[in-house]
Amino acid sequence: MRFLIRLFLLGLLLLLAAAGGIWWWSTQPFAQPDEGFEFRIPPGSGLNATVRRIGEAGVPVHPQLFVLLARINGAVGTIRAGSYQTEPGETPSSLLDKLVQGRVAQIAVTLVEGRTFRQFRAQLDAQPALLHDTRGLSEGEIARRLGLPWQRLEGRLMPDTYRVDKQSSDLELIGRAVDAMRRQVDAVWQQRQPGLPYRTPDELLIMASIVEKETGQAADRPLVAAVFVNRLRIGMRLQTDPTVIYGLGENFDGNLRRSHLQTDHEFNTYTRAGLPPTPIAMPGLASLQAAAAPAASDALYFVARGDGSSHFSRTLDEHNRAVDKFQRGKP
Template identity: 45%
Template sequence: MRRLLAVTLLLALLVAGVSIDAQRALFTPLNLAEPATITVEPGLPFAQFARRLADNGWMAPATRGALYLRAYARIHAIERKLQAGDYRVVPGMSAVQVLDMIVAGRSVLYELRIIEGWTFRDALDAVRSHPQLRQTLADADPAAVMRAIGRDHQHPEGRLFPDTYRFAGGTTDQAFLRRAADTMDQVLALEWDSRAEGLPYASPAEALVMASIIEKETGAAEERPRIAGVFVRRLLLGMRLQTDPTVIYGLGSTFDGNLRRRDLETDTEYNTYTRAGLPPSPICLPGRASIRAALHPAPGDELFFVSRGDGTHEFSATLDQHQAAVRRYQLKGR
């Protein structure tokens, strides 16, 4: 009997010692003098994560600390709940607090801004050069990229919404691009549902084309609805849009920064001087303001506008007024 009691007491002391040791390893502050970052890759096994936390020298004792952390995760059924990303660990945090942060996905977020007026290729270049995005489409052309994000039926131009996006480190380029495309779909659908009556668009896609032209024609916010009004009236009257940005887009890499008369006279599917109606696709990534302007054009009788050379435009209702404005501002510019 005494022997049994002794063994029982010894086991109890051992369990108590292990419990105290585990509590110390899991709940005392990590051995960390300054903030640090720990990375959790997609699919990282929990055992490897625990060893990484211990091997950093943050847990003491390291080997037992990793075992305790694995046991804790198993007891609480969170072994498979690690969320990928970069996580900021600060002095004073315990191993359990770090684990809770990772399971909750409170990772460091990075930013990438897609700019209004960029082309699809501009946005793709920015995505490919961001060091915190995991590249899976590095060799894909725009058509292949669209297939990868589930949009093989769409022309890529104009289909990413310009905005500042925040994301966890290790996010794939595919996931980022799909998110930007989904956002454009949502914004376009919302604006389309509240559109003005009598517009010359057969679909939201055509409104997106118009929005992209407005985006490239002016950077002055107050002018967007007015420019939209000019273009909408021209379409309704059967007039050609005659807008330089579409011609430039159609020239592609051959455009040297100087738009010449022969360029305006050279027919391409994007030349709105030689062809009636809208071009076959957007010419850039339009922002929400340009989309809204395309769907809510300003009323009036203006059919022409010319640049004043200061970022704004002179609007005219008649050809004579327009030609006078062209002479005034173009000669002034020269």
């Protein structure tokens, strides 16, 4: 009987010692480079597959001990998929907590107001932390993969800063931005002024993109929108340079010539009446709101003052005098 008691006590002491050893090991920071280790846990990965991924990334944690630590902590089946990055002072215990809580490594991608879809794609292609699932795809193919009915995605992405997991798909990010823009357009459309010359929310979006490209100062947006709305109401051509520039695409060398304004194409609002067929950039919320609620103004013209603001005129004579003053320097 004494032998069994001693054997039990010895086993208990060994168990406590082992538990203490695992606890001590789990709280010791492991060696790592300054930038830490990065690894990705695919969806559906079990504990053993997770430990294998960690080891392949070079993280110096003992695989069997990490599995045992996870089992002791009841973490089996609770580890979340995603991309992870170790931090200074990381320990096996803190790493396990990170995996269980899903504290994935993220990056911030900012879509700036007024950028085109082509510029945004170039920005995504240059981001090494993303998976480039859209590389080589046309706009129409990207739209189809997202289940969207459009051939072009210009203006369809909401400018904002998006936090995304490292090694997540650029297609997923584009989808998030499209959903965000769709929600904003729907909300603004519901709150638009009565009597505006837009038949659909898409036409409001197109107008907002023009306002975005034509506005130098935020305070001018409602007035710029008013000018173009007034022109639409009386059947006057919009005659806005940014639409012509957009239609030129990569052929535009930075110098807008008279021949450009006279050459007809679907985005030339000097040769064609009404709105262009699609947006010409990604408008921000302020431009959407200006297009939906333009200022109460009967102005039909505006010209840049040279300080970022614009001068607005009711008549062509007044406009020509403003052009002489602000563009040509005549008194």
